[in-house]
Amino acid sequence: MTGDREKRMAMDEQLVLDGNAAGGLLAAAYGADVTSWRGRCVHCGTISVVATLRVYVGGPGTVLRCPVCAGVVIRIAETPTGLRLDERGMAELGPGR
Amino acid sequence: MARPLDWQLATVAAVRDETPTVRSFTLRLPDWAGHRPGQHVDLRLTAEDGYSVERSYSIASEPERGPDVDITVERIPDGEVSPFLHDVVVVGDRLEVRGPIGGYFVWEPPLGGPLLLVAGGSGVVPLMAMLRHRARAMPRPPTTLLYSSRGPDEIIYRDELEALSGAADGPGVAHTLTRRQPPGWTGYARRIDEPMLAEVLEPLGSETRAYACGPTALVETVANGLVRLGLPPERIRTERFGPTGT
Ligand SMILES: Cc1cc2nc3c(=O)[nH]c(=O)nc-3n(C[C@H](O)[C@H](O)[C@H](O)COP(=O)(O)OP(=O)(O)OC[C@H]3O[C@@H](n4cnc5c(N)ncnc54)[C@H](O)[C@@H]3O)c2cc1C
Ligand SMILES: [Zn+2]
Numbered sequence: 001m002t003g004d005r006e007k008r009m010a011m012d013e014q015l016v017l018d019g020n021a022a023g024g025l026l027a028a029a030y031g032a033d034v035t036s037w038r039g040r041c042v043h044c045g046t047i048s049v050v051a052t053l054r055v056y057v058g059g060p061g062t063v064l065r066c067p068v069c070a071g072v073v074i075r076i077a078e079t080p081t082g083l084r085l086d087e088r089g090m091a092e093l094g095p096g097r
Numbered sequence: 098m099a100r101p102l103d104w105q106l107a108t109v110a111a112v113r114d115e116t117p118t119v120r121s122f123t124l125r126l127p128d129w130a131g132h133r134p135g136q137h138v139d140l141r142l143t144a145e146d147g148y149s150v151e152r153s154y155s156i157a158s159e160p161e162r163g164p165d166v167d168i169t170v171e172r173i174p175d176g177e178v179s180p181f182l183h184d185v186v187v188v189g190d191r192l193e194v195r196g197p198i199g200g201y202f203v204w205e206p207p208l209g210g211p212l213l214l215v216a217g218g219s220g221v222v223p224l225m226a227m228l229r230h231r232a233r234a235m236p237r238p239p240t241t242l243l244y245s246s247r248g249p250d251e252i253i254y255r256d257e258l259e260a261l262s263g264a265a266d267g268p269g270v271a272h273t274l275t276r277r278q279p280p281g282w283t284g285y286a287r288r289i290d291e292p293m294l295a296e297v298l299e300p301l302g303s304e305t306r307a308y309a310c311g312p313t314a315l316v317e318t319v320a321n322g323l324v325r326l327g328l329p330p331e332r333i334r335t336e337r338f339g340p341t342g343t
Contacts, residue, residue, distance in 0.1 A: 014313050014340035021153055021337065023198035024139035027102035036200035051201030052335075 012056075019053035022062055022076075026050065029076055029085045039093035043071030050093075104141060107194045109186055110165060115253045119219065120183055121157060121169045124194060129164035132156050134226035135203035135308070135336075138168065138196030142178060152178045155223035155310075155336070156197065159230040166197075169253060171219040173341050202336045204308060206231070210238025211301040212308070214268075215289065215319045217245045220311025220338055221253050227308070228261055228268055240268035243297045245289050245315065248277030271297055289315060291322040298326055310336040 019026075023035040035051040046068040053064040053073060061077035066089075073089035087093065111123035124138075136156055143149040158167035172183040186192070204212065204227045212231075214224040221244055231237055246252045252272065262270040273285030273293065285293055298305060307328060309319040316337045323333050 013317075016313055017337045017339055018202070018335055020199045020202050021137075023137075023200075024102070024151070024153070024195050027195075027198065031102065033102075033198060033200055035198070049201055051199065 015056065015058060017055040017057065018051055019049070019055055019064055020051040022055045022057075022064065023051070025062055025076055025083075026074075029083045034093070036095075037093055038096045039073070039090040041066035041069060041071055041073050042089050042091050043073075044069035102195065104193045104195050106191045109188055109190045109192060112186070112188055115169060116251050118172045118251070119169060119253050120172070121167050122182065122186065123158075123165050123167050124192065126164045126166065126194065129166070130197075131160050131163050132166065132197035133200075133203040133205060134159060134230040135223045136197040136199045136226075137223065138166065138194050139198060140168075140178070141193040141195070142181060143193070150177055153198070155226070157222045157225050157229075159226055159233060161230070161233055169219065169222045169225075171341065176341075202308065202310075202334050204230075204306070206234045206236055206238075208306065209236075210240060211305045212238055212240040212268075213298055213301055213305050213323075214240065214242045215244075215294070215307065215309040215311075216242065217289070217311025217315035218247075218251070218338075219253065219341070220309075220315070220336070223310055223336060224308060225254055225257075228258075231268070232261060232264070237266045239301060241271065241297050241301060242268055243271045243273070243289065243293070245273045245275060245311070247275055249274060249279045249282075269297075289319060289322075291325060294319065294322045295326055298323070298328070303327060305332070307333045308336075309333065311338055312341060313337040313339055 056063045064074040075086040077084040107124035110125040113121045137153045141151045154168040156166045157169045173179045309316045
């Protein structure tokens, strides 16, 4: 049991990408390349560059998590009618410094 | 001018074998604003029934070659997209492309150095764009590429790397061959670990900027190792390719 779970978690780790990898999808959702933008994780307060978020693909949609606390900051779902963006986990997202 | 979010139809202008399992494709883009070394494109394949898949591929060529861009693709035997590119796509075909993408995993001369580039397998691709650009630009900070491959036949851009490293102000190139070494091999012969990183980092010094790219597990090892060796996390930029090649 635990062996399977560990194996699955190790496999999940292999599937992690950087926020940079989701740049194309994010550009389609935001209308601009936001990979070098910064935002604040609402769960732990960490300010991160979008390119350094952790990206999980393959589930229903693409999930971007905070690299520090692993909280979900941005979620993008591809629906038949277009992209649905949920960025409630990310505050003050912008080009900034 | 196409924005990075718009799909456009690129024409395959050339196909070239790099290794027995890696092939480069020159894409001619009708509407290209230029790219920065380290950026990637997204490629979309759509079947007749409307089913479509997207994958990211780093740009291998230097910006000076625009509006042509090269991508270099490793064939993953049980993969969906890379075998199609290898087995089906020929010169003259058209491919849907979006890009250039990514404003963070990039290096240009004003960013400076010294530079430590660390690659596993096809992770060398965006780092090659940086090296090719560096060779045609100024200034040229001290640079070392640490490059992990399984065996000698799997080293992508082998001859070009040798030529680059032999040039005046050329980069240092350190290979590690993890599974098969030719007779008389004097390079590293194990997976990248912290002592290896320490050896290549030491001559470059504590102001080094690092770029690590390749299979997710390798990038994880490199990023953690460099932090333990004292590089500040904000000077380590990573590009994880996912599970491929592990
Ligand atoms: C930013 C970026 C840049 C990239 N640049 C390059 C590049 O320059 N060159 C290059 O060759 N590749 C590059 N890649 C990787 C590339 O995007 C593809 O992942 C790769 O070509 C494999 O695609 P595929 O469709 O052939 O294989 P897939 O069908 O995606 O499968 C790949 C392998 O991973 C395994 N796998 C995939 N998903 C899962 C899963 N959910 N669970 C378990 N196993 C899984 C499969 O079994 C298979 O062995 C890049 C990736 C990123 C994110
Ligand atoms: Zn957080």
